[in-house]
Amino acid sequence: MIRKFSLEHDRQSLFIRFAGRRYRIERSTGIVNWLNEALQTEEKADYNEVMTIYDVLCYSKENCRLANEWVNVASLFAVQGGSLEKGSSFFQEAGKYFDGNTKELAHACAALRGRKLDKGDAAYELDLFPFLPLILRFWESDEDFPASLQILTDKNVLDYMHYETLMFAITHIFERLKGNMR
Structure with a gap:
């Protein structure tokens, strides 16, 4: 996942941008939070956010590429x-x-x-x-x-x-x- 999508990461977390927000996925628990830049806090991601992020990271085809169409x-x-x-x-x-x-x-x-x-x-x-x-x-x-x-x-x-x-x-x-x- 890290290589496939060029994800920023550290030992504890993976980071991905979705719909204009930066998300952090905790590696040990899988919990997904987003950074509230205005408040400088983390907020729990909702169902639609989590399911979309997980599906892209886990389901996407190995060599997925845009068709540019x-x-x-x-x-x-x-x-x-x-x-x-x-x-x-x-x-x-x-x-x-x-x-x-x-x-x-x-x-x-x-x-x-x-x-x-x-x-x-x-x-x-x-x-x-x-x-x-x-x-x-x-x-x-x-x-x-x-x-x-x-x-x-x-x-x-x-x-x-x-x-x-x-x-x-x-x-x-x-x-x-x-x-x-x-």
Whole structure:
């Protein structure tokens, strides 16, 4: 894991960045905490954070590599039903939350160290991990169309984590963005 992902480490801990935060994994117990930089304290990681970090570190294929080809997360070839089934409200609900708050969403993406992109009312490339980016594209609603939210991932994202874990990670990103918007 250390070599594969170029992890910072010492005898007691492994360190990894996830969604703009630095995490510490205690080697003897497996406990995962994140550094609250504002308070200079450690906070216990929540379920979505822990499961995403563990899945990437333990499940990812040996020679996982980015394809450098963006695909809509809803179109991943392995997706059959589940959270992104046609008519699902997973992205619709987040889109409704962000609607009317484009400036706040842009600020929240920047707070996660996102890199601004051109296409969309708010569009950013965000790092799930330093080695695994995603793109968030948001368009405000207008008189003809509801708000629209797209998440694009690298075509090989499922070489790094299970589909279900990708949904944990996206849920975590949405929660972080909402928290930064408040």
